[in-house]
Amino acid sequence: MSTTTAEQRRRMAKSEYDAYLSTCPSRQLLATLSDKWIVLALTALETQPLRYSELRRKIAGVSQKMLTQTLRALERDGLVERSVKISVPISVTYSMTPLGHSLLRVVAQLKSWAEDNIEEVRAAQNTFDARPPQGKL
């Protein structure tokens, strides 16, 4: 029998999984999470639960297909909860789970970083694009 607590096991997690390894399950999870729709959907639910139609309006330009697909993936991974309210018309609300909230703290930073540093990145891109082909530094 094991005497380790869940907390102890959580602290050891770092040594067991390594996303640098192509066969490690964490690599696949990282691939799933590294998606702009995942980031936007999670951050959209940061402050309050939202309905499907509200999410679609908040995340401008997302197609119905991608929004549904993203929300299903998030639900399957235990990151958001889907609640169906039987009424006329039907109402479906999405909210963050505790697990999702822990990930939210990370992806929200990614979104903010993009918004805060886009100008500096663009400047770098312009410099890069303006240099002669095969530029010998």
Added chain:
Amino acid sequence: MSTTTAEQRRRMAKSEYDAYLSTCPSRQLLATLSDKWIVLALTALETQPLRYSELRRKIAGVSQKMLTQTLRALERDGLVERSVKISVPISVTYSMTPLGHSLLRVVAQLKSWAEDNIEEVRAAQNTFDARPPQGKL
């Protein structure tokens, strides 16, 4: 004509850019950054500069095409610096820029989160996949 300084514009950045808007430049940047190879390449350079071949070994399973493509994108965005050492054979070293390091603090968390929470996510996936089709809650 505008009288705002670059610094003033930078302080207003949060209110000027919004990744929720499909036409906002930060949306495209977020899409670029939301990539598993970007995350792995950046984190691989966290502690020290690495050569191309070293990166390829560290990031298991990455193809030559994707690694080159990823490094070019990171270089273009001003996140990593590429240094060519003329010798026989030639040596190319990649290192983090200050801008890249600020992003690293975020993406490293994403990688760690995947490694630390993969078990909980898998448990959620199993629960989700085991429920009957069209499960009426």
Added chain:
DNA sequence: CAGGATCCGATCGGATACTG
């Protein structure tokens, strides 16, 4: 060693049409 170039199957993702 550090790529560039090409081929090509697999997946992504938008548009459209339909449903309870």
Added chain:
DNA sequence: CAGTATCCGATCGGATCCTG
């Protein structure tokens, strides 16, 4: 309202061959 289903062009990304 909240999806499902399908078509299909665009892009992704691995494999392979070639180069300074």
